[in-house]
Amino acid sequence: MSLNPASSGSQPPTLSRSNLTYHVYRLLNQPEKILGLLCLAVLSFLVLVPLFEIIHDALVYQSYDLAYRPEAKVGSFTLFHLERVFTGPLSRALFLKPLFNSVAVGVCVTVLGVGIGSGLAWLMVRTNIRFKGVFGALVVVPYMMPSWVLALAWLSLFKNDRIGGAEGMFTSFFGVQPPDWVSYGFFPIVICLALHYYAYGYLLMSGALATVDSELEEAGAIAGMNRRQRLWRITFPLLLPALGSAVVLTFIRILGTFGTPALLGLPVRFFTFSTQIYASLNARNSGDAFVLALVLIVMAITFIWINSRVIGIRRSFVTLTGKGFRQREISLGVWCWPATIAVGLFLAVTVVLPLLILLWESLVITPGDYTLQGLTAHFWIGESDPDLAYGEPGVLLSPGILTALWNSIKLGVMAAVCNGLLGLMVGYAAVRGRGTLLARWLEGVAFAPYIFPSIALGAIYIGMFSAPWGPLPALYGTFTILVLITVVKNLPFTSRTGIAAMLQIDKSLEETARVQGIGWFRRMAKIIIPMSSSGLTAGMLLTFITATRELSLIILLLSPANMVLTGLIFNYNEQDMTQHSGAVTLFLVLIIVGANVLVRLLTGGGGLQGLRHT
């Protein structure tokens, strides 16, 4: 201003009524700002408030605590839960052992899973291995299935007499009980999780490998490096960012995973953090559960932070330049066929075999009797028979199951639609407002659910919605809360899809319409939504898939009134109704695979590429 004393309008106008209307009017002409504020308010409520809520609940007396501290007043401040969890006599069982178990499982699964995934990625992307098309389609199937399908199959195979009920196929065929460490606990949990979560490593690493220009390696060869030096000095450093993301992603997912450790760990009282939270909540001891959930969140944040500090700086290394890009296949020579057979066997064991086992399981009339004479279709199509499975009718006739099926589909569709709309709005507000504080906050809040391990988020939502909160009624046990939490959990993914879609629409396309007098709603309807529809549709169908296979996230929130297929499977398994759990699982897998086929058809085969961003 000092540069331009002549400037007339430089002094800030005084606040007057007309000035106020001016500001309101001005805001109305910046739809991205209104939308951004709206989204930020809603998301803050759904994401940040719950976080404060559990911090609060962890620091005040709950009614459960009166058993230990009769003099305490419910709702008054206390460090009681912190003491109990971290220093008290129960700390070992409540905190240290689950912590140790979670970390041990996490580290082993991450090493194993990322190792397998990276190896497969290298074979598929860089070598001349055969059947790439078939393998490429099969290799990501475990990702689509619920993570605990393998655990169910494992139980069918290796269940022993430890927990009563019928024994598994292994005993039935060989007449020998598998030892406990094979049937339950650490070992099977690690194997089952690794055989599921290798898909993350595979997707991220194959994506990164595909962007490494072979010329970089050839330049190394010309500089006199041998094959090993090239791998370690050139290829590996370039892949490091992707590897880091794969490790962190896998580790965080495993910290929050519930199904597998519950199925395979609870029978032998092998607790991880997630199952301990579940147990504490089941015992109505929410204070302890929230402290544990907070520990999980802190661990997740720490890992993301370390990853971004150590590796994030180099992220720019792996970029597609689009120029001079060439990739050469490495010939495996005599190892081509052995490698092909090994990969084929691996995929058969991890993808096909579990489903076959579950199919067989669903067809035996007496649990534990795996002979051909014992096969029946009763559990699929049979009428209610009081002698079999507590009189529960076959899967296709049971009203309970059909309701759960309907609920699962409803959950998937509603979550997909809500996420699609929210992703669109967040994307619009964040991209149009790029550079503003509002946009940064919005992106940050939309990303926040990423750091909540699923089970912890579930715990938060129980805490928050078990009583009326603000304008909302108590949502516990309702269907709404399932939709709400699924939408929130998928938010980081969908908002990124939305942002990516919006970045592809140049600002000028909308401005042209603006100048021609076309208002915001029409611009959205005629330009923004049609132009971003393909990306959003893919994102929505992927949300559908994640929503229908979800267990960890919603297990704490399920009740008979809002039961979905995944919860039903878990319950059947707890009641040792293995035929039903097998049959319903197959049913669920069928729906998910069907939805995925739909994604592929609609996006021209690119559907699974989107998974890389989850």
Place this chain on the structure above:
Amino acid sequence: MEEIHLTGIRKSYGKEIAVRHLDLTVTPGAFLTILGPSGCGKTTTLRVIAGLEEPEAGEIRFGDRLIFSRQKGVIVPPESRNLGLIFQSYALWPHMTVERNITLGLKQMGLNARETAERLEVALEKVQMKPYQLRYPSELSGGQQQRVALARMIASRSSILLMDEPLSNLDAKLRTEMRGELKRLHRDLEATTVYVTHDQIEALTLSDIVVVMDKGVVKQQGTPYEIYHHPANLFVADFIGDPGINRFSGTISRKNGTVGLDCGDLWLPVPGDPPANAGELIATVRPESIKVSPEAREGWLRGTLESVQPKGSDTILQVRTENNSITLLQPGFIRMDLGDPLWVDFDSESLNFFDVESENNLLS
């Protein structure tokens, strides 16, 4: 036809000032070009007029209509400003046919089907794109897309047209062709036009008035002739013209009773009375205003040829004298050997003199 009137416009992005203090009047029906290097604030000015950016201070009027005033608390949104706007990227909606691209805005204006069809027809006719009516933008070449964008603007029949570097994505040949068409169109439509470009040829060929901007400030406003021949300051002198203008620094001295600028082996007569305190000045002369001869001539300056760059229709020569380096533009395809002696001379009319401190032209 409407007048555009900007007063005291200021716009900044954070700490960066895009437009410092702009007063600008575009007379009804005029073709005004804002010319300047990238980052000079020209596109910001256009976007401010369109309403896509909101200035921190100032006032905008279209004719009698107050469009924006920070002080009076008036802001008319871009939707209601009734403008035609064309972007560098053409901004055609890729999911709509040429026809839909043009009619979407017309339907918004509440035109009935017959009027819409008629306007579509006329607009497409004007840019000779009738046969491509049902194509999608991706099925058109760059030049054709440009024409569709033009047609869309024409169809709006706005009395004010804004164009943001509309030709810069075209190849050189097409650009020349479209330049001619734009000029013809402007005559047909009689709309007040503001055109933004960094290309001086477009500015000089198309405009009634050229506004040269730098770092958010107007450096000169005038007809193309004034801008080219009487630059108001050194920035404009340097920015306009290709090859660039010749600059000579020297000190004021008297020789044979006349005042002149002493630049070593060059002595340039200064018309009028130079300021008393002006010890040093900078003189400029356009490369094409320098006369050249291969033979020695009385009173001409001797130099040697340093480089020859024939462009086809004309040739750029670089001549080195004892104290100066001079760029010349001569018609025709000249073939000469480097190191040849040359004699050059100046027309005193083609000289401009600038103050060293203020960099302003002392003659204007």
